[in-house]
Each structure stands twice: as C-alpha cells, then as structure tokens.
Amino acid sequence: MEEYVLQAKNLTKIYGLHTENEFEALHSIDFAVRLGEFICVMGPSGSGKSTFINNISTIDIPTYGSVRIHDIDIRTMSSQEIGRFRYQNLGFVFQDFNLLDTHTLYENIAMPLALAKVKQADISQRVKEMAEQFNIAHLLKKYPYQCSGGQKQRAAICRALIANPQIIIADEPTGNLDSENSHELLMLLKRLNEQNHVTIIMVSHDPLIASYSSRLIYIKDGYIEETLERHQLSQDEYFEQIVELNSVESRRLFQK
Numbered sequence: 001m002e003e004y005v006l007q008a009k010n011l012t013k014i015y016g017l018h019t020e021n022e023f024e025a026l027h028s029i030d031f032a033v034r035l036g037e038f039i040c041v042m043g044p045s046g047s048g049k050s051t052f053i054n055n056i057s058t059i060d061i062p063t064y065g066s067v068r069i070h071d072i073d074i075r076t077m078s079s080q081e082i083g084r085f086r087y088q089n090l091g092f093v094f095q096d097f098n099l100l101d102t103h104t105l106y107e108n109i110a111m112p113l114a115l116a117k118v119k120q121a122d123i124s125q126r127v128k129e130m131a132e133q134f135n136i137a138h139l140l141k142k143y144p145y146q147c148s149g150g151q152k153q154r155a156a157i158c159r160a161l162i163a164n165p166q167i168i169i170a171d172e173p174t175g176n177l178d179s180e181n182s183h184e185l186l187m188l189l190k191r192l193n194e195q196n197h198v199t200i201i202m203v204s205h206d207p208l209i210a211s212y213s214s215r216l217i218y219i220k221d222g223y224i225e226e227t228l229e230r231h232q233l234s235q236d237e238y239f240e241q242i243v244e245l246n247s248v249e250s251r252r253l254f255q256k
Contacts, residue, residue, distance in 0.1 A: 005167055005199050006033040008056055010065035013048075017063060025051045027222045028065065035166075036197040038190070040210040042246070043219035050171070052219055053203050057169045058086045069167070087112040091160030091168045095175035097152045099144040099159075105131075106140040109158045116163065130158040134188070150181035157188060161198075168192070170202040174209055186212045207246060211239035218245060 013026040025048050033039060043049040054060040056067050058074050067074050070089060074082060092098070099108045106127055113123045131137040134154045144152050153173065160168055170189065174182035190212050192198045204210050212235070218226040226245055230238045 003035045004032045005035050005070060006031075006056060006201075007068045008032070008062075008065065011052075011055060011062050011067065012064040013051055013055055013060070014063040025222050026055065026062075029222075029224055031056065031217070031224065033167075033199060033201065036193065036199055038193045038200045038212065038214045039202065039217060040213035040215075041201065041203045041217045041219060042205065042207075042210055042242075043225075047219045048222040049203055049219045051222075053169060053171055053201065056201070057090060057092070058082050084116075087115050087163060089165055089167065091163070091165040093153070093156050093160050093168060093170040093173045095172035097144070097149075097156045097176070099152055099155060101144050104141055104143055105136065105147065105155045108144070108155055109140075109162055111159060112163045126162060127158070130162055134158055149177050150184065153177060153181065153185055157185070161192070165198070167199045167201065170200060172203055172205070174204070174206070182209065207239060207242040210242050211235050216242060216245075 008029060008031040011026055011029040011031065012024065014022060014024045016022045029052070041049050041053060051060070055062050058067075058069070061075060069085075072085070074085070077085060099105075103111075109127050109130060110123050113126060118126075127140070128137060131140055134157060136151055136154050136158070139147060139151055139155075144155070147155070153176075168189070173189075174185055177185060186209060189200055189202070193200050193214075200213075202209075202213065210216055214230045216226075216228040217224055218228070228238075228241055228245060233241070
C-alpha cells in the first residue's frame with residue numbers, strides 16, 4: 001500500500017463567496033503526494049498554482065474539500081493548532097527568502113525551534129550543524145542585508161529544515177538567484193530528496209528547474225491539466241517533455 005504524506009480531495013477555493021465578485025480559483029481538485037516525491041507545479045500566470053500551493057500547505061484554507069497532511073485534516077484544526085502543526089511538519093522556501101532584516105541569520109534560522117520552545121542549548125547546536133552543512137557558519141552573526149542572494153537562500157533553506165520536516169514547500173525558490181546559485185540550490189534540494197527522503201513540492205515557471213523533479217503537475221484555469229512522470233527518463237529527456245508540454249499549452253492560447 002502506497003504511503004501518502006499529503007492528500008487533497010475535492011479541493012475548491014472560492015474568493016468572495018456569496019458576493020457579486022465571487023471567483024472560483026480552484027475547481028474540485030484531487031491530488032496526492034507519495035512519501036519521498038519531488039513534485040514541481042507549473043502553469044501560466046493566473047492559472048491558480050500559487051493558490052493551489054497555499055491551500056495544500058496550510059497557508060490558506062480551502063473553501064470546500066479536504067487536505068490531509070500525515071492523515072490529519074487541516075480544516076479541523078484551529079488557527080493556533082495549524083500554526084503549531086506548520087512549524088513542526090512543514091518547511092517553507094520562498095522566492096524572496098522571507099528573512100527578517102532585523103534578525104541575524106542565526107536568529108532567522110532558529111525561529112521555528114524557538115516557536116516550538118526547544119531548549120536554547122539544543123537550538124544553538126542544531127543551528128550550527130545546519131549552517132556548517134550549508135557553508136554559512138561564518139555568516140551567522142550577519143544580518144540578511146549584509147549577505148548575497150545565494151547566502152540568504154541557504155539561510156532560508158536552513159530555516160526550512162531546522163525542525164526536520166518531512167515536507168518542504170518551495171515557491172519559486174530560484175526566482176531571485178542567478179543561474180549558478182539556482183543550480184546549486186536545486187542540487188541541494190535534490191540531495192535532500194534522494195538521500196534524506198524529504199518530500200518536496202515546488203512551484204516554478206522554468207522547465208529547466210522543473211526537470212529536477214520526479215513528477216510535474218501542470219495547472220491551468222484552476223484545474224490540473226496535465227501530469228508528467230519522470231520514471232526512468234534522463235533529466236534531458238524529461239526536460240524535453242516539459243518544454244513540449246509548455247509549448248503545446250502556449251500554442252493553444254494563440255489558437256483562441
């Protein structure tokens with residue numbers, strides 16, 4: 001029997017419910033993530049991919065349907081319970097890093113453990129271990145504005161991993177990085193996925209970035225339009241399929 005770490009059934013998101021501006025952004029989506037998958041979510045601007053990622057990761061709550069993470073329905077939890085569940089089970093990596101400029105890298109990385117009321121000595125040891133693993137131990141006393149984009153993204157990854165989550169949500173994580181740092185970040189995520197069996201759900205608009213995944217979900221107009229599985233394909237072959245999928249979707253737009 002397959003082990004699923006996340007399952008969404010009839011996932012529906014409506015903004016402005018019961019008003020004249022009512023808009024259904026997601027339409028009855030069924031979606032499941034197997035333990036240890038590396039999934040990329042793609043789609044054109046306005047397709048609903050950000051809404052989708054937010055609703056499956058506790059950042060937002062679906063209007064209808066259910067989202068179960070580790071077999072717990074997030075719609076049954078209070079805001080306080082969701083907050084605790086989030087920093088205990090999920091790690092987030094964002095395009096703009098979401099680091100606090102008024103806090104050092106050490107303080108930013110330690111934040112999930114501090115919220116979980118972990119002992120200070122344990123926090124210090126864990127932060128140092130993570131920083132050494134990602135080669136930023138010498139930067140822990142610096143503030144984000146004193147660091148490069150690549151250094152800030154490494155700190156953001158350390159923060160995402162500090163509580164040993166089984167699932168990482170990465171929303172356009174390479175959007176503010178150059179090509180060299182983007183490749184380095186993707187190799188780090190791939191290593192975490194393959195060696196530590198961390199499940200990754202990543203949003204990207206770039207077929208090259210998407211080619212690091214094991215499964216691709218293409219969202220259009222609030223529906224899952226296509227799904228691609230890498231299986232035994234090489235990364236080059238998988239990349240070509242992703243490019244072709246995006247090309248077909250683009251041609252459909254021109255034909256309208």
